[in-house]
Amino acid sequence: MTVFDRLFANSTLSQLQEKDAHDPLAHKRAEFKLPEGVVYLDGNSLGALPLTVPSRLARVAEEEWGGQLIRSWTANSSSSGTGAAQDWMNLPDRVAAKIAPLIGAQPHEVAVGDSTSVNIFKLLAAALHMAAPERRVILTDADNFPTDLYMAQGLNALLGGRYELRPVPGANLEANLSGEVALTLLTEVDYRTGHRLDLAGLTAKAHGHGILTIWDLAHSAGAFPVDLNGAGADFAVGCGYKFLNGGPGAPSFLFVAERHQDSAQAFLSGWMGHVDPFEMARDFTPAPGARRYVVGTPTVLSLSALDAALDVFADVDMTVLRAKSLSLTDxxxxxxxxxxxxxxxxxxxxxxxxxxxxxVSYQHPQAREMMERLIGRGILGDFRTPDILRFGFTPLYHSHADVWRAVQGIKAALEEGGGT
Amino acid sequence: MTVFDRLFANSTLSQLQEKDAHDPLAHKRAEFKLPEGVVYLDGNSLGALPLTVPSRLARVAEEEWGGQLIRSWTANSSSSGTGAAQDWMNLPDRVAAKIAPLIGAQPHEVAVGDSTSVNIFKLLAAALHMAAPERRVILTDADNFPTDLYMAQGLNALLGGRYELRPVPGANLEANLSGEVALTLLTEVDYRTGHRLDLAGLTAKAHGHGILTIWDLAHSAGAFPVDLNGAGADFAVGCGYKFLNGGPGAPSFLFVAERHQDSAQAFLSGWMGHVDPFEMARDFTPAPGARRYVVGTPTVLSLSALDAALDVFADVDMTVLRAKSLSLTDxxxxxxxxxxxxxxxxxxxxxxxxxxxxxVSYQHPQAREMMERLIGRGILGDFRTPDILRFGFTPLYHSHADVWRAVQGIKAALEEGGGT
Incomplete structure (x- = not known):
């Protein structure tokens, strides 16, 4: 019996099933819809559907919108808790309060709305404005997610090319921290390799050079415990539709540390970030805290789905979730x-x-074709250019037996590929 | 019998009911949910629920998201027509194609996504960048909707206060067109008074001075025929949740005239506006046409609701709709x-x-209290500071008999108020 055979023997599967039998998060799987015959390893692209979402959407559409109409903007504004409906005006704040504990933030440091891209723009504009004028470099990882790079390029063009976007290999980030750098724009977990930067360490080192930090938590929030305030982070953004399971294109969140809230400016100043929107004043006076970064009218339908989805985390200890994530990926x-x-x-x-x-990601010379074969077998991962097979693990709904099934599928797809 | 009594006599109601009997849009009312006992005169704040929306939302959540998961981003991309589902990547373009005929635009001149506020920012940035550098004035109506003013204030602050936002009374707009003006930022229909500016006339006069125009169609799109290309308009934005009935906080749309598309720049350059998002290139290369103004991942749930809502207009002649609107308001x-x-x-x-x-809007010294009394009677209009009672009429779901009932309610509320 080869090593290979031993690993795939039923005894291995039974050992994994034994682990699953003691999984403190096993009950969470029942809170999601997962199609039959699929091992869904793409929750880091689009989280699976929490079962509470469709009924919440139906209620919001038929009762809150259809039945109560505009009254829902302000009705029930005194209610609270996870069952609270309507009071759409404060829905962004209620969602922010649910995200805050997942990222080590205070509720008033978090704003929810718009896309991650737009939120990156808001924070880049705020941070560049705070930085000393002689600091002209935006330091970023050359392998950062493209939209992070694009938003910085667009803002810099708008500002007349005053800044230099400097993309360097991740390993060289620390060596590039210097007095000419205004800010770092970094994604904690690389979307292709899954490599995780040292958020706390790099933040401290950046601060040592007087540099502000913007962290993109797209692949962090909901995936493991994040402690922004513990790390002394300045600014952060994150995604609502990956590990937070808020649905396709769910609203994004941003974080502005309390100590920066007086000096950071919300340049995308819309009426929903005004201290009193219905005063209809001619001049923008920002709302207290991060609420000023809410710009236009909240997308109530998408935001309600995210709100319902976040309730999945109410009874989850993120330390336990991280332990399971590591066990699955190991x-x-x-x-x-x-x-x-x-x-x-x-x-x-x-x-x-x-x-x-x-x-967990692997390079493979025919990665695109391999992923197509895998998807055909019900193993849903992601192909990422140029040659990456990417597999995301969501401890809320994956078991060790799922991991076993996924590898069985990968093995079969590799064999089907004729040994290459 | 006084004039008053005559107008409220049953004979008046029968005459109105006679008009309703010949209403070519009467059948459209059955396509909306309208609560019993309510006359809803606030469709210009939040359009009523089209009955097709809840089932579309349920399908998108349970089947497209829950069942097909990430495959829905690209699945069925060859399908077309109003029944087309999935192909989320092109959903913004499909929605844009439905809005285009309502505003006199070509489909590739329209982009759908983000809020009206964020879209105003995009167009302001693009237009200011195109204007000659010596033109430093952004001309606007002093009574413009606040978020239009706020977004201009924020962008100007970001650009170091280089520009002057000049709010003037609507009657003085024309006199203020001059060689120092870069652009006009105007809302066609005033959100308080309902006063409608001469879009075509002002556009032509602005062009006579070399001034670019940005039109906010919040209270125009879906309310009456708009002909942007007929008017030679440069840029426009509009709202998805008022007369387009797309739901609370529905995605907004923007328009960039074809002739400007090579010179106007998308400074909020996100991955979904890239010519090939999944190429994951490091530099932003804009998609053709207005698609480049789509920034982050589309909010599929909210966008699907808007997509379904727009089908209400498929068999509506906007000239007929306008005639009915005028009959209702008259x-x-x-x-x-x-x-x-x-x-x-x-x-x-x-x-x-x-x-x-x-x-139609009226001033009343106790407007806020009056509107509260009206809402208590099921007549849902809007109070707008400082003293405005605002009543919106939606020809798709209002009858002349509704108008009669509304005035009966207003009369009773005024009497209840003790004659003041």
Whole structure:
């Protein structure tokens, strides 16, 4: 019996099922819709549907909008708690309060609305305005998610090219911290490799050079415990539709540390960030705290879906979730090991727990075709250019047995590919 | 029998019911949910719920998101027509194509997504960048909707106060067109008075001075025929949740005339406006046409609701809709006439058809309290500071008998108020 055979023997599956039997998060799976015959390893692109969302959407559409009409903007504004409906005016703040504990923030440091891209623009504008004028460099990872780069390019063009967007390899970030850098724009977990930067360490080092930090938590929030205030972070954004399961294109969130709230300016100043929107004043006076970063009328339908989805986290200890995430990804890497010996697969995710998020990625020369074969077999991961197979693990709805099934599918797809 | 009594006599109601019997849009009312016992005169704040929306939302949530998961971003991309589902990547373009004929635009001149406020920012940035550098004035109506003013204030602050936002009374706009003006930022129909500016005339006069125009169609799109290209308009934005009935906080739209698309720049450049988002290139290359103004991941739930809502317009002749709107508002003004003689009501909406949209507003010294009493009676209009009672009329779901009922309610509320 080879190593390979041993790993795939039923005894391995039983051992994994034994782990699942003691999984403190096992009951969470029943809170999601997961299609039959699919192992969904793409919750880091679009989180699965929490079962409470469709009924919430139906209620918001038929009763709050259809039945109560405009009265829903202000009705029930004294109610609170997860069952609270209507009071659409404060819905962004209620959602912010649910996200805050997941990222180590205070509720008034978080604003919810708009896309991650637009929120990056808001924070870049605020942070550049706060930085000393001689600091002209926006330091970023050359492998940062493209929209982060694009938004910085667009803002810089709007400001007449005053700044230099400097993309450097992740390993060189620290060496590039200097007095000419205004801010760092970094994504904690790389969307391709799953490599996780040292958020607290880099923040402290940046501060040592007088540099402000903007962290993109797209692949962090809801995936593991994040402690922005513990790390002394300045600004952050994150995604509502990946590990927070808020639905396709769910509203994004942003974070502005309390100590910056007087000096940071909301340049995208819309009426819903005004201290009193219905005063209809001619001049913008910002609302207290992060609420000033809410710009236009909240997208109530999408925002309500996110609000309902976040209730999934109400009874989840993020430390326990992280432990399970590591167990799932360790198991995956271990089961994939023999396949790496046989096929042209290269692990690009660090093995070290501290250096990764909740995904595991491999390079493969025919990655695009491989992922198509996998999807055909019901193993839903992601292809990412140029040659990355990306597998996201969501401890809320994955079991160790799912990991086993996924690797079985990958093995079959590799065999189908004819050994390459 | 006084004039007053005659107007409220049953014979008046029968005449109105006779008009309703010949209403070519009467069948459209059945396509909306309208609560019993309510006359909803606030469709210019939040349009009523089209009955197709809840089932569309349920399908998008349960099947497209819950069942097909990330596959819905690209699945069915060859399908078309109003029944087309999934293909979320092109959903913004499909919605844009439905809005285009309502505003006299070509589909590739329209982009859908983000809030009206954010879209105003995009267009202000693009237009200011195109204007000659010596033009430093942004000309606007002092009574423009506050978020239009706020967004201009924020952008100007971001640009170091380089520009002057010059708010002037509507009557003085024309006199203020000059070589120092970069652009006009105007809302076609005033949100308080319902006064409608001459979009085509002002555009032509602005162009005569080399000035670019940005039109806010919040109270125009879906309320009456708009012909942007006929007027030679440069840029426009509009609202998805008023007369387009897309739901609370529905995505907004923007318009960039074809002739400007090469020179106007999308400074809020996000990955969904890239020519090939999944190429994951490091530099932003804009998509063709207005699609480049789509920034982040589309809010699929809210956008799907708007998509379904727009189908209501598929069989509507906007000329017929406008004729009915004028008949409804003329009737309202006529029935209100005797009440103006008895109570401190001042009509602030022009009587001239060309000078108004689909709302009628009155000043009243206790407008806030009056509107509370009206809402208590099921007559849902809006109070707007400082002293405006605003009544919006939606020809898709209002009858002349509704107008009669509304005036009955207003009469009773005025009597309840003790004659003041």
């Amino acid at each position: 198991t995956f890497m271990e089961l994939m090991e023999p396949l790496m010996a046989q096929y042209p697969l290269t692990l690009v995710t660090p093995r070290n727990h501290d250096e990764r998020g909740s995904q | 009737t309202f003004m006529e029935l209100m006439e005797p009440l103006m003689a008895q109570y401190p009501l001042t009509l602030v909406t022009p009587r001239n058809h060309d000078e108004r949209g689909s709302q």
